[in-house]
Amino acid sequence: MDSKTGKKIVHDHNADGIDRRGFLECMAWAGTGALCVMQGGVLKSFSMGRIGELDAKRIAGELSFVQISDSHMGFNKPANPDVARTLKAAVDKINGLATPPEFLLHTGDISHLSKPEEFDTVDQILKGASAKDVFFVPGEHDVLNDEGKQYLDRYGKGTKGAGWYSFDQKGVHFIGLVNVLNLKAGGLGTLGHEQLEWMEDDVKRLKSSTPIVVFAHIPLWSVYPEWGWGTEDSAQALAYLKKFGSVTVLNGHIHQTMQKVEGSVTFHTAMSTAFPQPQPGSAPSPGPMKVPDDQLRKVLGITDVNYTRGQHALAVIDSTLG
Amino acid sequence: MCISWFRTAPLVALILLSAGSRNVTANAQQGAPASAEVKIDNFSFSPATLTVPVGTTVTWTNRDDIPHTVVSTDDPKAFKSKVLDTDEGFSFTFSKAGTYPYFCSVHPKMTGTVVVK
Numbered sequence: 160m161d162s163k164t165g166k167k168i169v170h171d172h173n174a175d176g177i178d179r180r181g182f183l184e185c186m187a188w189a190g191t192g193a194l195c196v197m198q199g200g201v202l203k204s205f206s207m208g209r210i211g212e213l214d215a216k217r218i219a220g221e222l223s224f225v226q227i228s229d230s231h232m233g234f235n236k237p238a239n240p241d242v243a244r245t246l247k248a249a250v251d252k253i254n255g256l257a258t259p260p261e262f263l264l265h266t267g268d269i270s271h272l273s274k275p276e277e278f279d280t281v282d283q284i285l286k287g288a289s290a291k292d293v294f295f296v297p298g299e300h301d302v303l304n305d306e307g308k309q310y311l312d313r314y315g316k317g318t319k320g321a322g323w324y325s326f327d328q329k330g331v332h333f334i335g336l337v338n339v340l341n342l343k344a345g346g347l348g349t350l351g352h353e354q355l356e357w358m359e360d361d362v363k364r365l366k367s368s369t370p371i372v373v374f375a376h377i378p379l380w381s382v383y384p385e386w387g388w389g390t391e392d393s394a395q396a397l398a399y400l401k402k403f404g405s406v407t408v409l410n411g412h413i414h415q416t417m418q419k420v421e422g423s424v425t426f427h428t429a430m431s432t433a434f435p436q437p438q439p440g441s442a443p444s445p446g447p448m449k450v451p452d453d454q455l456r457k458v459l460g461i462t463d464v465n466y467t468r469g470q471h472a473l474a475v476i477d478s479t480l481g
Numbered sequence: 482m483c484i485s486w487f488r489t490a491p492l493v494a495l496i497l498l499s500a501g502s503r504n505v506t507a508n509a510q511q512g513a514p515a516s517a518e519v520k521i522d523n524f525s526f527s528p529a530t531l532t533v534p535v536g537t538t539v540t541w542t543n544r545d546d547i548p549h550t551v552v553s554t555d556d557p558k559a560f561k562s563k564v565l566d567t568d569e570g571f572s573f574t575f576s577k578a579g580t581y582p583y584f585c586s587v588h589p590k591m592t593g594t595v596v597v598k
Contacts (some may be wrong), residue, residue, distance in 0.1 A: 236546040236567070272548060272566060299587050303548065303564040344554040344584035344592050386524070387590040444523035447546045 183245030222329040225253050225290065226374070226462040228330050229431035230299065232281045233271035238434035239389060239449035242271075243280055243430040246362065247434040248480045250288045251460050256463060260290045261328065266411035266429060267298025267339065267376030273305070278313055297322055298376040298412065299339040307340055323354050326349045331473075332365055333467055334358065336375035348377030348390035355392065359399045370405040370466060370473065380411040380419055380426045383439035388413050407473045409462070413445070416462075416477045427475050430460035456481025509513050514538060520592065521565070521585075526593035535578050535597055540569040552586045 230246045239245060253260060263285065270277035278301075285293055295314045302310050307321055318324040321337045336358070338348035350358075362371070373379065379396065382388035390396075400406045406424040414436035419426045434447040435458040442448070450458055460479040467474075515537040521529045522544040533539065541551045543565040551571050553559040554563035559581055562571035575597040576583065 234546075238546065272564065300548070303550075303587065342589040344582065344588060346589045385590070387588055434576055444525070444545075446524065 160410065206362075209216060221468055222330075222331055222466040223251060223256075223258045223260050223442070224262050224264060224464055225256070226264045226266060226409050226411075226429050226464060227253075227432055228266040228376075228429040229268040229414055229433055229461075230265070230281055231268050231271040231431065231433035233274055233277040234433055234447075236434075236447060238250075238449045241283060242433040245456065245459050245480060246281065246284050246432045247287070248456065249459070252461050252478060252480055254287075258463075258465070260463065262290050262292035262294060263288060264333075264374050264409065265293055265295045266334075266374050266409060267296050267429075268300045268411065269295065269298065270301055273301055273303040273309060275309070294333070294374075296335045296375055297337055297339055299342075302340055307337075319357055320353055321358045323357065330468065331370045331372055331464070332362070334361065334371065334373045336373060336379075336396070337391075338375050338377045338379070342463075343391075345386060346391055347387055347391075348375075350390060350392050350396055355395050358396055362403075364400055365403075367402040368404060370407070371400055371403050372409065372464075372473070373400070374409040376410065377412045378417075378426070378428055379408050380421075382413060382417060386439065387444045388439065388445070400424070405472055407464070407475070409464070409475075413439075414448075415458075416460075418475075421473075425472055425475070427462070429462040430458065430477065430479070432459055432461070432480070435459070445471070465475045498524055516540065518542065519545055521526045521591075521593075524549075524585075524588055524591055526583075526585075526591060529592070529597065530594045532596040532598060533575065536574065536576060537597070538572050538574040539595055540553075540570050540572040541565070543567055548587065549591065551583055554582045554584055554592075 226247055231242055232246070234242050243288050253263070270282050297307060297310045309320055315322045321340050323335060323337050325332060325334045327333070336350060336354065341349055341351060343349065353420065377390050378388055379390050379393040404423050408424060408426045410428045413428050413432070414431035415428065415438065416430055417428045435450060436445050437448050457479050460477055463476040463478060465474045465476070487568040495512040505553065507558045515534055517531055517533050517537050517539050519531055519539060519541045520542055526541070531539065540561070543549050546567055548563050548566050551560070551562040553561060560583070564587070565571055575595060578597050581597065583593055583595070
């Protein structure tokens with residue numbers, strides 16, 4: 160979890176045997192604005208004042224990309240009356256990274272109400288990013304009223320089904336999943352049989368040493384089912400990934416960073432570029448959280464991900480916008 | 482059966498609900514039309530279970546900062562709203578007795594029931 164004063168949190172889980180207590184201590188540190196790096200099996204934490212001791216090149220590797228999420232273009236309520244401005248700030252942040260990312264992942268809720276002009280605005284702002292390629296998956300706000308037809312028309316070229324797909328970059332296999340359609344009353348996010356079958360087939364041909372990055376809007380782990388923060392059939396998807404030594408799962412939807420490590424799988428959720436949401440169970444509902452104006456950019460942000468060949472896990476770095 | 486959407490300020494919405502609901506139900510039932518309201522707030526329907534007589538027009542109004550929908554879980558669906566932004570509403574007139582479960586198709590944890598007697 161990012162703190163109100165935090166700038167960066169690094170999650171780098173290359174240790175095969177993570178010291179759970181050490182990890183939890185690090186998470187506690189993170190809550191007060193620390194930076195954690197797992198290197199060579201040793202957990203290192205740095206207070207924010209010593210952040211300069213971390214050499215950016217040590218974190219960077221062969222592949223660097225940035226995840227952004229939940230831009231909610233069109234939202235104009237008190238929690239953030241100008242979401243275009245904060246998305247532009249996110250693009251500025253991306254353009255200022257020491258290691259320029261090769262591409263962007265957008266993990267959904269591009270728009271707030273699925274209006275064409277909302278998608279247009281996001282596309283226009285993202286054109287200002289140094290990385291020109293953007294890979295999308297839809298959030299539930301992108302498929303309102305038309306079961307995702309407009310989303311597919313705009314972003315679905317070369318995808319399967321409701322917009323799922325995979326691609327390879329520098330030896331890393333990326334899988335974009337759709338878990339925001341055909342939701343059942345009382346249920347959570349859903350991948351569905353057809354998508355799961357596709358995924359099983361998609362990863363069959365890959366060597367177990369291939370690093371995998373899975374990205375989808377709603378968390379693929381049970382963050383807080385009471386608020387719908389989970390995916391019904393994610394266990395089946397993860398079962399197909401058991402043979403792989405490095406799996407990184409990147410999600411959005413909950414507008415805050417959260418992370419869990421389970422064996423070789425690192426789960427991570429990104430901040431929104433639009434507005435924060437409360438910590439699980441800390442408010443009557445997961446609705447937009449109003450923070451003082453001068454605090455807003457401290458709870459919005461981007462996620463920078465770096466892969467170095469030979470290391471098991473990818474380094475995941477969250478940066479706030481202010 | 483009659484379905485309508487509206488978008489209005491909260492105060493105007495109240496006036497519509499108390500005085501203007503005749504317009505919504507005028508063609509549906511003879512006699513004094515009945516109306517009832519379900520509020521959408523904090524990601525929940527309130528009341529979660531609403532019991533009304535046959536012929537009642539139920540109006541859902543979204544008071545959240547996040548859009549919601551009102552969708553019947555029956556197959557085929559008895560009713561289905563478009564997405565409702567803040568302060569937008571959806572009305573449906575229940576002309577047959579029965580139990581009508583529904584949910585928000587955007588946030589499926591949100592469920593409710595209308596019982597028509």
